[in-house]
Each structure stands twice: as C-alpha cells, then as structure tokens.
Amino acid sequence: DPETLLDRLAVCAESGCEPLPLDLEQALLRLPPNPTPDLAERAKGIGSAAAAVVVARWFERGAPPPPEVELTWTLDLGSRVVPYDDHVLDRRGIANVSWPPVEPTGLAGLDALLTAPEMRPFRRVSRHFWPGMTPHHRELAAAHLAIGLIDRFDPPDITIDDLRNLTLAEGASGPATALVLAYFLTVKGDDAVPPLLQLAAKGALPAAETGRLLGLFGRRTRYEADLALPSLELAAKQGAHAEVWTILHHFLAVFLPREGERAQRPHTDTVVLATDIATWTGARGEIPEVAAHSKKRGSTSLIRACRSLHQFLTREA
Incomplete structure (x- = not known):
C-alpha cells in the first residue's frame, strides 16, 4: 500500500533515520506499478533522502516493465539448445528459463533481484518468497520458480503452494507460469485445478503455452503428460471448458x-x-x-x- 509506505517513511524521518536500502527496494517491488505523481509530491515533502529521491522518483515513473521471459530446452543429444516448442528433435533434456536485463533502476539491490541468475540455485536456497516479493510481476516470480524445475534431478524444490501463490499475484503470465502449471497438473492432479481456475477467472491463464508444454512433457521428460487429463476434465466441468479446450488443442498438436x-x-x-x-x-x-x-x-x-x-x-x- 503506497500510503502505508509513506507513513512509515514519515516515522523514519521524524526519528532522524533512513530506511535500510534493501528493505526499501523490496518495498518498492511490492507497490502497484503505475505512476502516481500526487504521491511523488507527498514523498518529496517527508524530509528524508530516501523519500525525496528514491520513492518520489519511483512514484513519478512507475515500476520498470517486467522482463520478457524466454523458455528454451537443452536436449541430451549434443547439448543442443532449442526453443521450447521446436519439434525438430525430441530427447530428454532440461528446461531453461532466462530473460534479458531490464532497464537499470539505479538501485543496486533491486537491479540484482531483477537480473536472471547465471545458474540454477542450490536446493537449500528457498525460492518460495518470489510471488510475495514481486506480487505485480507474476511471470518474473514464475521464472524464478521454474529455474531447474525440469532437469535431470529430483525432486524439484517447489510445492503446490508456490503455484497457489502465483495465482494471487498480478501481471502477465507466460511460458514460465505455464511450465509451473503444467508440472503440477502432471504430478499433483486435482490440486492444480483451483489455481488453473483462478488464473482463468483473472484472464491470466497461459492456456496455449500450458498445452504445448504438456505435450513436450510426454516427449522430453520423465513425466507422463496424460496424467493431467482427469484434472483438465475436472477444470472443464467447473467452468473453464473454453480454456481447457485451448490447452487440449495445443497439447494434441505436440503430443x-x-x-x-x-x-x-x-x-x-x-x-x-x-x-x-x-x-x-x-x-x-x-x-x-x-x-x-x-x-x-x-x-x-x-x-x-x-x-x-x-x-x-x-x-x-
């Protein structure tokens, strides 16, 4: 809530303190993304450097646009990297998630958070906080959850609760969201239906991408894509028949x-x-x-x- 942030900045200013930089930068990520010039003027009057410079500028410009997430596949044969919907070669492999650098904000901690990691994180490093840290950038949160999700190791270190949290976030959905959803449709079945329905109700279900990825699961992973069929039928019976048709249409084209x-x-x-x-x-x-x-x-x-x-x-x- 922007008003809450400004109130807390005012308390800091009255105490003669500046907020901790990373705390402030993470708070900015949780703000609604649109510019709010009126709040920028209020921030300038609070009397702290953080409010007058960092927060006011953020309110004037709004959040940077989310990165365009790309999903590729590294196949076992020759470590060839192909687009995720490339049908030329089907072998077991690893799904890779990446995105180009976003426009720098000038805030070091925030720019680091928005940068794609160079390698898959260790399993002991939790990624479950991403939907809460980037609640207006669903696809970015999904990309962090999707890194290493489909590879030669198991079990993956995300849970169905991570998918549920993605549905609570806002913003665009894309191949990373579809990858997480397709995974849970195959391994958790009916537990993945409520998140599917919620994404559909928001108009944020990446149905075509989910269908294509389910088809690729049957060709490039150890997961049996047809295990998702009862859950898709259930979702259709509960009102998402148009979206399920789109999923199945693209599923069939690959499967x-x-x-x-x-x-x-x-x-x-x-x-x-x-x-x-x-x-x-x-x-x-x-x-x-x-x-x-x-x-x-x-x-x-x-x-x-x-x-x-x-x-x-x-x-x-």
Whole structure:
C-alpha cells in the first residue's frame, strides 16, 4: 500500500533515520506499478533522502516493465539448445528459463533481484518468497520458480503452494507460469485445478503455452503428460471448458504420434477428452495433426477418435 509506505517513511524521518536500502527496494517491488505523481509530491515533502529521491522518483515513473521471459530446452543429444516448442528433435533434456536485463533502476539491490541468475540455485536456497516479493510481476516470480524445475534431478524444490501463490499475484503470465502449471497438473492432479481456475477467472491463464508444454512433457521428460487429463476434465466441468479446450488443442498438436512413432492409449484418451470438450464449447477449426491421423487408412482406436474430432471441428454451420 503506497500510503502505508509513506507513513512509515514519515516515522523514519521524524526519528532522524533512513530506511535500510534493501528493505526499501523490496518495498518498492511490492507497490502497484503505475505512476502516481500526487504521491511523488507527498514523498518529496517527508524530509528524508530516501523519500525525496528514491520513492518520489519511483512514484513519478512507475515500476520498470517486467522482463520478457524466454523458455528454451537443452536436449541430451549434443547439448543442443532449442526453443521450447521446436519439434525438430525430441530427447530428454532440461528446461531453461532466462530473460534479458531490464532497464537499470539505479538501485543496486533491486537491479540484482531483477537480473536472471547465471545458474540454477542450490536446493537449500528457498525460492518460495518470489510471488510475495514481486506480487505485480507474476511471470518474473514464475521464472524464478521454474529455474531447474525440469532437469535431470529430483525432486524439484517447489510445492503446490508456490503455484497457489502465483495465482494471487498480478501481471502477465507466460511460458514460465505455464511450465509451473503444467508440472503440477502432471504430478499433483486435482490440486492444480483451483489455481488453473483462478488464473482463468483473472484472464491470466497461459492456456496455449500450458498445452504445448504438456505435450513436450510426454516427449522430453520423465513425466507422463496424460496424467493431467482427469484434472483438465475436472477444470472443464467447473467452468473453464473454453480454456481447457485451448490447452487440449495445443497439447494434441505436440503430443500426437508423428511419422514412425507408435500410437499409445494415452494418445487416444487425449483425443476422446478433446472431443468431449470441443462439443461443450462448440469449437471449430481444423487441427492439422488431428486431420492427418483422421485421413490415415485403418480403423485403430486413435484413427477413429481423430476422425470423430476432425469431423466435429470441420462441420458446416
């Protein structure tokens, strides 16, 4: 609360004290991000250097824009780094999260907090505080939680409570938020449904990215992506059917077997669920990967399921 911060700065000034620099800088991260010139004028009149210079300038400019988080994948074969949705090569690997440097604020501690770490943090170093430290920058908090989440080590050092806290934050969602959500959909199932619903209610659910990542989980990780299907069905039944359809649409595009790959029961189960959700939402529009399977010769369960879904999506008005 900006008013609370100003009140506390006034108490410091009356006591002849300046706030500790890192405490103040972390407080700035928790302020609403928009400029507030009226509060800047009040800060200038408090009588402390911190209020007159640091806080007043922050209120005048507003928070720096959040960084654009990028998700890439280092594959086992040759340590090749590829975009996370690159389908050229599928091998077990490590998901990498990074972001370019943000515009310097001039505050050393704050600039360090906004800088991407050069390496995965040690497990003993807690990352659970990030959603609370950057409550208006959800994707930045998710990026810190996502570092090292999908790698060769286990268990990851985040919990379902970290996902719940991400839903309480504000700001944009992107691939890092999607990675955390996709992970918990596969390992925690129904516990991940309330956070999914809350993100959907806020219009902040990265549905397409979540679907693509679930597909990649089935190809590049030890996690079985189809374990998320009952939870996705539950989320659809609880009102997020449009968002779940978007997830499944992009899930299928990555998850379905490609040329030379054998179809498995989870492939068919995913198409069958997608058909149900498409019916609920009245979805339309061809999914090329589904269309390709629907046109194959034969009558395997996957081919029949794809024909049913393809016919529904391409029906005439």
